[in-house]
Amino acid sequence: MKKLPELYKNLNSKPKDNNKKVYYMENDIRSAEKNIIEKEIENIFNTLGYSYNIPVEIKTTKEVYHTSLVSKTKENVLTLDNQIIPIKEIIQITRK
Numbered sequence: 001m002k003k004l005p006e007l008y009k010n011l012n013s014k015p016k017d018n019n020k021k022v023y024y025m026e027n028d029i030r031s032a033e034k035n036i037i038e039k040e041i042e043n044i045f046n047t048l049g050y051s052y053n054i055p056v057e058i059k060t061t062k063e064v065y066h067t068s069l070v071s072k073t074k075e076n077v078l079t080l081d082n083q084i085i086p087i088k089e090i091i092q093i094t095r096k
Contacts, residue, residue, distance in 0.1 A: 033091075040093050041077065044069055052080050055096040060089045066096075 045051045051069050058065040058077075065085065071078040077085045 034088070037090050037093055038087065041069070041072060041087070044093075044095070045072060057092075057094050057096060058085060058090060059092040060085060061091060062089065 044054055044056065047054065053068065055066070055068055058067070058079075065079060065081075065083065067079040067081050067083070069077055070080055075087060077087060077090075079085065
């Protein structure tokens with residue numbers, strides 16, 4: 001009987017760690033700010049009374065709104081002035 005060639009055996013059995021670990025502080029700040037904004041919106045809607053009786057100042061990337069909040073969806077906030085503001089564009093929200 002003829003001898004068959006051997007199978008390939010990988011001799012390099014060390015674990016590979018080619019991934020570079022990079023830390024982007026800017027991304028963490030943005031996500032932290034978004035969490036704060038979403039918590040503030042939730043606090044406005046969960047207070048006693050109606051949310052449209054609470055005047056707020058909303059600063060977005062484009063302009064500043066002085067109004068009250070009426071409704072909230074997953075991505076947008078509806079104001080008393082019938083303006084739809086995307087939550088991802090909100091930079092700051094404060095109660096007056």
